[in-house]
Amino acid sequence: MNPIILALVTVVLGVIACVTYFFGSNWVLDRIYPDTGPNAGRNINRANAVRPWLFMLPAIAILGLYLVYPVFNSIWLSMMDRSRENFVGLENYRWMIADDKFQESLFNNAMWLIIVPAMSTLFGLIAAGLTDRIWWGNIAKSLIFMPMAISFVGASVIWKFIYDYRGEDQTQIGLLNSIVTSLGGDPQAWITIPFWNDIFLMVILIWIQTGFAMVILSAALRGIPEETIEAAVLDGAGPLTVFFKIKIPQIAGTIAVVWTTITILVLKVFDIVFAMTNGEWGTQVLANYMYRMTFIDGHAGRGSAIALTIMVLVIPIMIWNIRNALKENA
Amino acid sequence: MASLLLQNIAKSYGTVEVLKDIDLDIEQGELIVFVGPSGCGKSTLLRMIAGLEKITGGDLYIDGERMNDTPPSKRGIAMVFQSYALYPHMTVYDNMAFALKVAKMPKAEIDQRVRNAGKILQLTDYLDRLPKALSGGQRQRVAIGRSIVRDPKVYLFDEPLSNLDAALRVDTRIEIAQLKENMPESTMIYVTHDQVEAMTLATRIVVLNNKTHTIAQFGTPLDLYQRPENTFVAQFIGSPKMNLLPGTISAAQDTTTTIDVTAGGVATVPVSAAGLPSGTEVQLGVRPEDFVVAQPGDAVIFEGQASYTEKLGEVTVVYFTPRDGEDSVIAKIPGIADVSKGTQLSLTASPDKLHLFDASGHSFFYK
Incomplete structure (x- = not known):
């Protein structure tokens, strides 16, 4: 069968199955607890207690299958050897802790974790604060937000051209090198310079995430009651005092949510490193190292151990983030 | 503690005139109420005195000094906003102390002023609370306290009671009247659309006409009631209307x-x-x-x-x-x-x- 037709049929059948499930299960529930007869009131209450579970059941089941099961499977795998057949206990973890490349990844991840969320939030806040005051602010906002629409790999390709290096005696096509050479400097192979290459990779993610931070913070800034700002002006506060003492504290919750959301994203950073350096020249990060271990070296046990490390690091931030977001909405 | 003089004040947004020919001579210690129907420009006039809106014509003098281009904080005014405009992240104490801190006043004096204002307004037990933990009437008092601590020349009130329920509005109206009685020296300007507030609080009332954008009449409450200058004032003051x-x-x-x-x-x-x-x-x-x-x-x-x-x-x-x-x-x-x-x-x-x-x-x- 033509694959397009097959796909269409699958979609239609899937939708029909969903509709049938929700209508059908609801119908059955109404038959079991009819809203008429002697126990109508009690039946309605019982049906209402059951109904949410009925409707959420498919989602819970699918999430369980694709999220919870892999976690346990990873835990199991992380205690197996390369062949995935022999149980080795905590051997993979022992290897991991002693491994130079893992330590480098952990250190790099920590650097990413400190620099990227801080800079993205800072630039986002500055952009949000400034674009609200100028007539071409919306155009500027669109431009700053646009990188959000580019995939990480796509962004990496763009930045590869910026950092590009073509040997000492060739014409430099990289934007950065052409600026450097036009100013009389020597071209550099930017992404091979230890430590600084890390920063150059982070710039890409900051470039992408600033737009996200800006949009959320801009909405938060607009939500600040205008009268509190006028009151502060009457109280003698200058623009900087108003910004730092009146505006920022009122959007502190949103800043925290933006910060932690980017933090979680950073912990999982993979694509950029994969596309730019593949972890060479001291730029390895956990997610890329996990991929490398599992699929290049073919050692799923070690890969899983690294994966679980990432998960353990993400969970507390995640919980804090969700709590903050809930508090914002309350 | 000041007199105000408005000469020929006008306000327009582009070609749209919202106020014109506003002449007012306000003496020290008066409580002047701006009243008028929606869209008459009463709040705009108040915000022009505060410096939050630009004056597009005429001159504003506070204590004989021309203030048109003076920044709001240098005019010696304090304002109570309709929404109270309390800083939600600061305690009652910090809300009241903010202006004094910005002005770099010594800590001891800030403390003394804030506690004094707290006592006048019965907020002493609430100084450590955030605004969200206060009732509407208490928030209102904090907003007033924020003005009192600055000891301004002129107090401006922008419909301060309109967010309170009916019973509280009457109580707070009386409180404001008593506050004024205890500060006979201070000049207050009060905007409202409620003529009962206007009649009970004002030493003199300014009625603004929303059709001509001018002052319909400026006089004592009983003047306006007994001797309205025109049918606009005659029908605006008194209920049901004349x-x-x-x-x-x-x-x-x-x-x-x-x-x-x-x-x-x-x-x-x-x-x-x-x-x-x-x-x-x-x-x-x-x-x-x-x-x-x-x-x-x-x-x-x-x-x-x-x-x-x-x-x-x-x-x-x-x-x-x-x-x-x-x-x-x-x-x-x-x-x-x-x-x-x-x-x-x-x-x-x-x-x-x-x-x-x-x-x-x-x-x-x-x-």
Whole structure:
């Protein structure tokens, strides 16, 4: 069968199955607890207690299958050897802790974790604060937000051209090198310079995430009651005092949510490193190292151990983030 | 503790004029109320005095010093906003201390001022709380406290009671009146659309006209009630609004003028319309509460059939079937009157309670 037709049929059948499930299960529930007869009131209450579970059941089941099961499977795998057949206990973890490349990844991840969320939030806040005051602010906002629409790999390709290096005696096509050479400097192979290459990779993610931070913070800034700002002006506060003492504290919750959301994203950073350096020249990060271990070296046990490390690091931030977001909405 | 002088103040947004020809001479210690219907520019005028809106014409003087281009914080004013505008992330104490901290006042003096204001406003037990843990009335008091600590020359209030429920509004109104009594030196300007607030609080009231964008009248509350300069003020102050009965002059003597009311009825008003020929169109103003049921022998000003009555116990409000193109005539009769739909009534009023306006709405009293 033509694959397009097959796909269409699958979609239609899937939708029909969903509709049938929700209508059908609801119908059955109404038959079991009819809203008429002697126990109508009690039946309605019982049906209402059951109904949410009925409707959420498919989602819970699918999430369980694709999220919870892999976690346990990873835990199991992380205690197996390369062949995935022999149980080795905590051997993979022992290897991991002693491994130079893992330590480098952990250190790099920590650097990413400190620099990227801080800079993205800072630039986002500055952009949000400034674009609200100028007539071409919306155009500027669109431009700053646009990188959000580019995939990480796509962004990496763009930045590869910026950092590009073509040997000492060739014409430099990289934007950065052409600026450097036009100013009389020597071209550099930017992404091979230890430590600084890390920063150059982070710039890409900051470039992408600033737009996200800006949009959320801009909405938060607009939500600040205008009268509190006028009151502060009457109280003698200058623009900087108003910004730092009146505006920022009122959007502190949103800043925290933006910060932690980017933090979680950073912990999982993979694509950029994969596309730019593949972890060479001291730029390895956990997610890329996990991929490398599992699929290049073919050692799923070690890969899983690294994966679980990432998960353990993400969970507390995640919980804090969700709590903050809930508090914002309350 | 200051006098204010507004000379020819105007405000326009592009070509749209929202205020013009505003001349006010406000003395130290007055409580001036700006009142008027929605869109008359009363809040805009207040915000121009505060410096939150640019003055596009005329001059503003505080204590003789021209303030048009002085930044808001240097004008010696403090403002209480309609929404209170408390800083939500600061405690009551910090809310009140903020302006003083910005001004780099010594800590000990800040503390003394804030605690003093807290005591005046009964906020001492709440100084450590955040605004969200306060009731509406308490938030209102914090907003006032934020002004008091700065000891400004002029207090500005922008509809400060409109977010409170009815009972609290009455209490807070009295509190503001007492606050003013305790600070007889300070000058206050108060914006409201509620004429009861205006009448009870003001030393003088500024009524702004939303059609002409000018001052309709500037005077004491009782002046506005007893001697409105024009039909706009006449109908704005007092509730229900003053009845305006069209009529013509039948005889203009030196000290009195006799009017033939078009709807039937005669009235003699103790003002002079000397020089005007009989037949000149005028409007006779009678407040609903000034109407009394005519006894035999009285000159009847108005006669009509009740179309609707409201018995409030204290008074009975009677609405009469309106004539074509005119408003319903309303009478407020004391007590529970034996009037219902269809009752025929003849009304009169004491001559000194009558108002007479020319066809364009100006009072003859001021001619």
